[in-house]
Amino acid sequence: MESVQLFYWFVESERNPEEDPLLLWLTGGPGCSGFSGLVFEVGPLMFDYAKSRGSGTLPTLKLNPFSWTKVASMIFIDAPVGTGFSYATNPESYGVTDTLAAAHNYQFLRKWLLSNPKFQKNPLYIAGDSYSGIILPILVKTISDGNEIEGGGKRMNLKGYILGNPVTDLSVDKNWRIPFYHKLALISDQFYQATKTNCKGQYINVDSSNAACFQNLQLVSECVRNIFTAQILEPNCFDAATKEAKAFGWDPSNLTHHNQLNLLLPNAFHHTPTWCRSYNYVFSYIWANDGEVQTALHVRKGIKMEWNRCNRSLSYTYDVTSTVPYHKYLINKDYKVLIYSGDHDAVIPYLGTMTWIKSLNLSLKRDWLPWYVGGQVGGYTLQYTQGNYNLVYATVKGGGHTAPEYRPEESLAMISRWLAGFLSN
Secondary structure (H helix, E strand, C coil), X not given: CCCEECCEEEECCCCCCCCCXXXXXXXXXXXXXXXXXXXXXXXXXXXXXXXXXXXXXXXXXXXXXXXXXXXXXXXXXXXXXXXCCCXXXXXXXXXXXXXXXXXXXXXXXXXXXXXXXXXXXXXXXXXXXXXXHHHHHHHHHHHHHHHHHCCHHHCCCEEEEEEECCCCEHHHHHHCHHHHHHHCCCCCHHHHHHHHXXXXXXXXXXXXXXXXXXXXXXXXXXXXXXXXXXXXXXXXXXXXXXXXXXXXXXXXXHCCCHHHHCCCCCCCCCCCCCCCCHHHHHHHHHHHCCHHHHHHCCCCCCXXXXXXXXXXXXXXXXXXXXXXXXXXXXXXXCCEEEEEEECCCCCCCXXXXXXXXXXXXXXXXXXXXXXXXXXXXXXXXXXXXXXXXXXXXXXXXXXXXXXXXXCHHHHHHHHHHHXXXXXXX
């Protein structure tokens, strides 16, 4: 384990770091840097695009008024090894699996808490989004099992976990994309019913002899080909980000975004003159690859090549296809759980997330009801229980993949209320 060196970013709670919860944040990918979560999702900093664009100088950062550090201390980790500024001291250690990534995170957290003993008594939550839906439940189970055999001083004060737009079971997640397209009026009733009938409700791993199903899937693909699946209401314009990157002198092949997880149907990206969210990611490459910035961050010299927001060249083996069994194991524990979805995310549709949650066979304590921000509906919640296990499922209205990037104010309200115990009340 010593050969694996995981870089991290730590920010104390802006409210009361001595008592507020401690959140370990796992960014998705796998291979997306914790800095991406810090500046584009839930962290205390964000780029000042108006001051940074076209200035020819280092991009400017400003405070994020909707940071989750308003209510919690947060560790943003560059994991698995090879992500962001994390590195290994020997080539063999770059070979990672889902289960090994969770083990590395566990060792990191143990060492971090030993090095920062003043946070050992704070309520601990493991949080993350997107592909962290695979790593995180494994990590939570590892912590839970470790607590049962450790003495009092070495036990982690784990209180629960938080997952946003989570990859959980790829067969479930991907299979619900077509029903989601139908519900959001991206395909017609006729297309949907024909596809459902001919494919028998199964839209992945289709029998190669089922020509009618393949024909229907091709029609569906044509309907959603130019949809930005991370948030279906935003423009689909990856090439625009590529053009912007070239203006800054950066290799556009490095520019990746959350749409990379669209594993079922291909998307075609076309140039458009409209604003594109992908522009935002360019500034992270410029900032994080600056030599003075890396010196200020104490990045070790000589161990990193070019920083990537999301490293797609990891030596990574996907050895866990579903974490539903891990959730089923954890429902017997005394944990508080929040699962949330941006309701305009077609990458991991809320329909699939609700399906696997229902498969846990928990008792429904509170049915579908709205929650509000500023007098407007921020989303909807369901609450489930089993013994001392309490799970709140929340949608974030207008949220994409992932919700905080698209609806930061609502997402802060959601996490603040959930931590305080009244999101579902």
